[in-house]
Amino acid sequence: MEADLYAGFPPGFFDRSDDGPDARFYDQPRLVTHIDDGAVAAVGRLYAELGIDGDAPRPARVLDLMSSWVSHFRTPPAELVVLGMNPEELAANPAATDRLVHDLNADPRIPLPDADVDAVVCCVSIDYLTRPIEVLTDVGRVLRPGGQLAVTFSNRCFPTKAVRGWLATDDEQHGAVVAELVRRTGRFTEPTVTLRTPPGPGDPLHAVVATRSTV
Numbered sequence: 001m002e003a004d005l006y007a008g009f010p011p012g013f014f015d016r017s018d019d020g021p022d023a024r025f026y027d028q029p030r031l032v033t034h035i036d037d038g039a040v041a042a043v044g045r046l047y048a049e050l051g052i053d054g055d056a057p058r059p060a061r062v063l064d065l066m067s068s069w070v071s072h073f074r075t076p077p078a079e080l081v082v083l084g085m086n087p088e089e090l091a092a093n094p095a096a097t098d099r100l101v102h103d104l105n106a107d108p109r110i111p112l113p114d115a116d117v118d119a120v121v122c123c124v125s126i127d128y129l130t131r132p133i134e135v136l137t138d139v140g141r142v143l144r145p146g147g148q149l150a151v152t153f154s155n156r157c158f159p160t161k162a163v164r165g166w167l168a169t170d171d172e173q174h175g176a177v178v179a180e181l182v183r184r185t186g187r188f189t190e191p192t193v194t195l196r197t198p199p200g201p202g203d204p205l206h207a208v209v210a211t212r213s214t215v
């Protein structure tokens with residue numbers, strides 16, 4: 001890990017208690033939903049508001065980073081590239097038009113050309129990245145200038161695979177952490193952090209949204 005990039009984060013923040021290969025952890029498909037219906041609906045609503053789903057006037061090519069068998073679009077975009085660890089989960093994703101099995105902790109470079117997609121989404125998964133700034137910097141490379149990044153998260157995770165710093169911080173701090181990771185890439189406008197679900201019972205859904213800078 002490049003020390004300067006992560007200056008100020010406590011030592012061990014991006015370590016995990018299970019440091020074994022992700023390929024081993026994700027070798028069995030998990031065809032489950034990781035958040036409840038209200039949180040899923042909040043993700044779909046966010047994508048619709050950002051104009052990156054299939055109801056938007058302009059057809060979009062979208063990358064769902066750290067994807068599974070569901071991508072939570074109310075209406076899928078014209079093209080949806082899904083990148084994740086488990087081929088069976090990705091094969092079962094009905095919205096996907098392209099599928100990439102790729103371990104971002106082994107190699108943070110996304111196997112797509114420059115400015116290839118109009119938007120990038122990442123749902124309930126950012127906490128599993130051990131080199132998130134490198135990954136988000138490469139998100140800035142594959143995203144066209146002016147394209148949107150939407151990172152969403154809730155309060156559940158696979159604790160052995162989430163980085164220690166995530167487990168040691170609360171929901172509000174998670175928003176600040178994700179915003180800071182996006183900021184440090186130098187490739188996005190100032191991120192916004194919002195709670196997308198109403199207060200009360202049910203899974204909370206937080207979102208960090210930023211736009212790929214045009215310079």
Ligand SMILES: C[S@@+](CC[C@H](N)C(=O)[O-])C[C@H]1O[C@@H](n2cnc3c(N)ncnc32)[C@H](O)[C@@H]1O
Pocket residue numbers: 022026033034065066067068069070071083084085086089102103104105106122123124125128
């Ligand atoms: C909690 S699931 C979330 C899946 C999906 N985004 C959703 O909203 O249901 C975490 C996902 O992150 C992906 N993932 C975990 N570690 C990864 C890695 N090192 N590289 C790429 N994807 C990874 C897994 O394939 C898994 O599908």
